[in-house]
Amino acid sequence: MSTTAFRPTPRATTAPPGREPRPHGVPSLLRRAAPALLAYLAVRLTGLLVLALWAHRQHHGVWPILAIEWDARWYLGIADHGYAHALGTEYDANNLAFFPLYPCLVKAVAVLTPGSRASTGLAIAVLASLLAAWGVFAVGDRLHGRRVGVLLTTLWAAYPVGLVQWMGYTESMFTAFAAWALYALLADRPLLAASLASLAGLTRPTGIAVAAAVTAWALLALRHRPRDIRLLAAAALAPLGWCAYVGWVGLRLGRWDGYFAVQRLWHNKLDGGVETLRRIKELLGVDPRPHLFLVMVTCTLVASVVLFGLAVWDRQPLPLLVLTGVLLVIVLGSGGVYFPRARFLMPGFPLLLPVALHLTRASRRYRTLFLTAAVLGSAYLSANMVLLWPSAP
Secondary structure: OOHHHHOOOOOOOOOOOOOOOOOOOHHHHHHHHHHHHHHHHHHHHHHHHHHHHHHHHOOOOHHHHHHOOOHHHHHHHHHHHOOOOOOOOOOOOOHHHOOOHHHHHHHHHHHHOOOOHHHHHHHHHHHHHHHHHHHHHHHHHHHHOHHHHHHHHHHHHOOOOHHHHHOOOOHHHHHHHHHHHHHHHHOOOHHHHHHHHHHHHOOOOOHHHHHHHHHHHHHHHHHHOOOOHHHHHHHHHOOHHHHHHHHHHHHHHOOOOHHHHHHHHOOOOEOOOHHHHHHHHHHHHHOOOOOHHHHHHHHHHHHHHHHHHHHHHOOOOHHHHHHHHHHHHHHHOEOOOOOOHHHHOOOOHHHHHHHHHHHHHOOHHHHHHHHHHHHHHHHHHHHHHHHOOOOOO
16 A cells, blocks of 8 residues: 555645646635535435424424434533532433533523523534534545535435434534544644644544544654644644543542543443444344344444445545544444444544545436435434434434
């Protein structure tokens, strides 16, 4: 494998041969991303329409599903009452497992806006999803051009559990930080990338994957630019958000492993993939009637491994491979609950790049059929997830 795929990308000053000049400034960048954002909205509105029609038939309100159920309830509880002061012994009950940036932002913004904190949280999630879609496009566009960027954004919107992007969850915000951190690295802006990685580390436990991507890129770049102090600063800054929260939980609980003790009470610990393999074997080989949602989760995990192999084969830039690789290690190597793992992989959008590249080479008819199936499949599976699956997404 050529090492050129892993070198830091220098800041482009002129357009490559055969490639239109890159726009400068936010308005120009936004105009370039407009088709991708319109495609994103079309996909998500399709999913919302399917959910609304299905929920109406079941006499179930859409608002509670999007704004106040499952993890959204935990985040709103933190915004209302703060964090627990003690570890306790009850399983699945300590809110210190949830990282602070999103609930703190909900609390701060709700003071300045009308409506409830639930509506504020949902609005933040939807806005963050648009920023995430823009970032996903920007990465695809910078690497392979506008067409790939639009397809990559559409595929991310049509993720099997894509409805979560418009729920009071942190996946959209986290993906926005991850995508723009990767874009900043590709544009050779290490301090901006490190700052975004630090914010990602305050958003979700898997923020350490974004930090790893930035730090690995910066340390590799130091070999070629040993006097660039920005690179050393970026390598140190990237994991600070994650480390700060984990350290704060330890101080709050009076034990160095406080955060990890909390995670154990949520049944979350790394076991090298033993539990993952057991659940896959059980679902595909033992259970005679597995729930459709669990089958979808299993298929997503297996497909993600295959796509990561294709990403390595395609020689994606180092930070993209590190981000998705660390995400896969965390998600597949966890001994915790199985059902939310498709959601946990949602920020790993570079896994979809091989599919987007394949679609650019396919016929228009094939591309249309594939995207239509993906959009309708995502809408159906997302609605199934929140209306028929009895637990959290």
